[in-house]
Amino acid sequence: MRSSISVIIICKNEEINITECIKSASFADEIIALDSGSTDDTIQLAKAAGAKLIETDWPGYGIQKNRAIEASSSEWILSIDADERISPALANEIISKVNSPEFNVYEIPRKSLYVSKFMKHSGWYPDKTKRLFRRGYARFTDSVIHESLETTESVGQLSEPMLHFSYRNFEGVLQKINHYSSISAQKKFNESPNGSSLKKAVFSGIWAFIRTYIIKAGFLDGREGFMLAVSNAEGVYYRHLKMMLLHQQASKEKTQQRF
Numbered sequence: 727m728r729s730s731i732s733v734i735i736i737c738k739n740e741e742i743n744i745t746e747c748i749k750s751a752s753f754a755d756e757i758i759a760l761d762s763g764s765t766d767d768t769i770q771l772a773k774a775a776g777a778k779l780i781e782t783d784w785p786g787y788g789i790q791k792n793r794a795i796e797a798s799s800s801e802w803i804l805s806i807d808a809d810e811r812i813s814p815a816l817a818n819e820i821i822s823k824v825n826s827p828e829f830n831v832y833e834i835p836r837k838s839l840y841v842s843k844f845m846k847h848s849g850w851y852p853d854k855t856k857r858l859f860r861r862g863y864a865r866f867t868d869s870v871i872h873e874s875l876e877t878t879e880s881v882g883q884l885s886e887p888m889l890h891f892s893y894r895n896f897e898g899v900l901q902k903i904n905h906y907s908s909i910s911a912q913k914k915f916n917e918s919p920n921g922s923s924l925k926k927a928v929f930s931g932i933w934a935f936i937r938t939y940i941i942k943a944g945f946l947d948g949r950e951g952f953m954l955a956v957s958n959a960e961g962v963y964y965r966h967l968k969m970m971l972l973h974q975q976a977s978k979e980k981t982q983q984r985f
Contacts, residue, residue: 829882921973931963
């Protein structure tokens with residue numbers, strides 16, 4: 727008997743991505759899209775492409791993906807983001823694995839686009855990520871950012887990569903650096919009473935560049951490898967600066983409350 731597959735997608739203002747994302751998942755028995763307040767054409771496009779569209783609030787990445795799991799009905803679940811694509815070769819491999827499973831959870835390698843090139847080094851490939859699992863054997867952490875799929879099961883490996891259109895242009899790079907550094911800084915601030923400093927921000931940024939460009943062989947990715955290493959350094963640098971400013975603001979407010 728053939729095993730059923732649900733693809734789950736969380737989205738907001740993804741009109742440039744959502745149609746192709748859903749089309750690439752057309753091999754699945756159902757596609758669930760959870761939208762958290764899109765103001766563009768994402769909702770209409772998702773419905774037109776054949777997804778079951780659920781409108782909801784935004785509690786964070788992990789919780790939202792778990793909501794999508796609960797809304798799905800198939801035996802197997804594949805979680806993808808709106809800027810990811812399932813190639814025909816990967817779709818065939820997924821179907822084969824779920825119909826003759828050796829594991830209950832599988833990792834999928836990703837090829838990610840940086841502006842004009844799919845990276846082969848820089849710590850971006852194979853970038854294995856747990857995304858395919860049998861219902862009841864895995865669940866996402868409730869983190870607001872950098873969620874991960876948790877399981878106590880042994881994890882199998884797929885060989886065909888998922889395509890990740892992460893940074894289509896340089897404007898997107900800058901927007902994501904700002905967006906994710908803000909979310910990460912707030913998360914770290916909420917978790918730790920210890921602040922950051924300008925010195926820590928500078929040296930952490932330098933180390934991020936060295937790790938990406940030298941240790942992770944980003945230099946083999948040519949021009950884009952250097953650009954990516956600088957972007958990673960900027961993201962780490964800004965995260966620490968924003969943490970420092972959050973702690974300064976909190977200290978200022980505490981001082982004012984005493985008087």
